[in-house]
Amino acid sequence: MKTSVIIPVYNAEKYVTNAVQSALQFDEVFEVILVEDKSPDNALEVCKELTEKHQRVKLFQHPDQQNHGAGASRNLGIKNASGDYIAFLDADDFYLPNRFDAEKELFQNPEVDGVYGAIGVHYWSDKAKEQYFPVYGDKLTTVYKRYPAEDVFPGLIGMRGSFGLFSIDALTVRKSALEKMDALMKTDLKLHQDTDFLMRLAFYTKLYPGILDQPVAVRGVHESNRISQVDSGKVKPATTRILLWNHLKTWAQNEPKMPDAELLHITRMHRSFIIANAPYIKKWWMILKYLLTDFRSIRSGLYNINFRKALF
Template identity: 40%
Template sequence: MRISVVIPVYNASSFLHKAVNSALLQQEVTEVILVEDGSSDDSFQICQNLAVQYPNVKVLQHQKGKNRGPAASRNLGISNAQYEFVAFLDADDFYLVNRFKTAKAVFELNSDIDGVYESIGVHDYDTMSVKMYSHIEPVAPTSLFQSLQPLGPSVWFSSNGLTVKRAIFEKCGLFDETLQASEDTHMWFKMAAKATLLPGKIDEPVAMTNQNSSSLTTNHKLVEDYFIKMLYKLFEWSLKENIDDKLKELILTTLLFNIFKKQHRNKLISFIARAISLIKIFKMNINYTFFKSQSFKRYLGSLIGYNKIISIIKI
């Protein structure tokens, strides 16, 4: 088993050495691809130094050294990966010993699968605590899509705990570069719908993520801003890919729920915002939304219901 590890790098100078060394210590790792994403610190220089020190470390940058975000950085790394398997690692995180031991065994027993997802842990620098970060219950590959959070209740995993065959991206496409957050969740759903993923080590972490009050995963405003956008994009993708209507309905139900739970102090503004969202969804695929989707009809009915119209008029 030969693995290309893709590490997007943005302002991670304090963590880079540990991340890269943790990858190089894994016997299955054949190359480490550092994609420097226009950092304002000395991350690029550290990347160059690591490439000089280790011949199997490669450094890439976007055109003109621009900052393009995690999706574009992972895509650049994937496009330059030379080996059959691809894994990911955030630059401020690290792998644990025997990171790929279980994944390798799962691939050997199931040669036709596309990927293995495993648990990771989190180290919180603010509280100096360590805990499990992933939430994984064993599910069949055919049930993974509807089990994945936030659409389902049973499974949540991170890029640090995923190992896939490079060919999976021919089935699912690359990461959506218009998403600056939730781009990984968007990809996991595409993989669950179009490929075959199995769980690996789920009772103990195979990698650790570092988290503090300024990290992206704790930037709640950014996450919230892009979460609904991710659901829009996922629903749009599901229509184009013609996946099972039950899965489309699950996406749409979650999207509509999140649209309607957003409240504005002015009821008229809330009404207009929801109406605009429904029109946008309706125009994506009139045949599905109006004639097939029960969720769309239900939320449309709740929006234009008599009592709601009266309450809006009385503002």
Template identity: 45%
Template sequence: MLKISVIIPVYNASAFLKKAVESALQFEEVKEILLIEDCSRDDSLKVCQELTLEYSRVQLFQHPDKGNHGAGATRNLGLKKASQEFIAFLDADDYYLPNRFDAEKELFKNEKTEGVFGAIGTEFLTEKGKEKFKEKFNTNTLSTVNYVAEGQKIFEGFFGNGKFLGAFFSLIALTIRKSALERESLQFNEKLRVHQDSDFITKLMYHCHLQTGIIDQPISMRGVHDDNRITSVINYSEDYYNKQMLLAESRYNWAKEQKAMPKEILLNFRLSYLTYKIGLTPTPIKYFNFVWHALQNPKLFKTRYRFLALKKHG
């Protein structure tokens, strides 16, 4: 039987937290639920304390200074505290469905498999949240990938020039061997207040042998409401470009350090970073540098990056 630690970062989520926790408690495989409270301004800490009293598998932790450190640092603290062989993630405003670990029970019998991920659904908890979500992500409520894949085919499918695997997958649909994270010293970039999950998943796809699980139906549900971090960033605003640039910069700096990184994917990350960097602070030398790299591989440039940030400068 799988033995799983579920890590839940908690920040201003008192209205949703109990449902999230109880959705994880339904599984015998979940041996501990780690609530990492990040200095909430609502009653989340009180709800956490009540849940630890009600359920023996629920544990509560805070940062040593009891301050607010962001989702990256909060999840990293959860990784340090996790004691089980497998780790799963859940946000405090999301929840698991009954099929959450069905694929994992079979796929993890293969010791080569280090991580499994599936599809997530979307539940709109408020009308304003629904409007903001659809404006940002269109009307698709099932987030999944296009085909079954494993190993390096997953990384190449997201960032290479071949068959496109899909848009993304979510942490709340991922189960990973703790030993794989420890082997590669993988953790969240604490400098990223937004997109630290996308940054972490990128590194995970490269370093670990992942495999698709259930991709034709959701195994977890994402709750969308007025205060979601990701929907609060308005497309094509200065804030949007800044946050996209920080993610692109983190990916590119990491990719440069990987000796076996395919050249076309390294260029992909570089173009992404320069797109946002130039768009935010255009200068002749940066523009020349960007165009020079684009000309080295025009097909990649046209299909992946279309001067997204430069558009706002006319």
């Protein structure tokens, strides 16, 4: 394997060295691409030191050297990658020694476009553990059983019951397979652009399960994680997920090969988050309306913990 590992770097001077070292332990890693996104800290200098120390580490910035977000940074990394495979890693996360064990076998099958696995949790400080352990615990983020490739997209959008999910840190994809997609990362999504990418990737390509019962990478949790603030409720989750599902709905409506059942389900999920985020009186008016016209929109929301919190 000749794998390019793409690491967007923003406000991560404390963590990026560990992330890079975790990737360089593998012979399968041909290069580590750092995309520094105008960090307010000293991350750029740390990245420069890493390129001087390690021949396989390459550093890029956006042409205007401004901040463009994780999605645009990953896109820039993909554009400059010269490996046959693409893997991703957030700058405050890290790989475990088994990261590419499944890939080495599965990618011998030319029908396999991508492989996904499970990730664990690491708390970078006692304070972070105190704040976010109720959210993440010591649980695996994983898909709960080994699904065929055609079930991954319906599973990720919630049509297969308790499907589970996987992180972009645990994904490896053939670079050539990305040409099947309508677009790479959506750059106007500030949060959940990786979730949007994974769902669309699962629609256009064939993704297969790798190691699901133990972590192949670790999510690093600290006090300034933006997504942790959403997951914990410090930022209202329904607000950010309305934007995600609105993107998915617009894409699904314009995708000629989208099955009607999947389009309807995405529409209902989008609606459920709108209901969750509505003012109290409007919320209950919408609930009564859709109980009469499309009760499954309500049921989709009731299965979502963020929707239940928003109701009461």
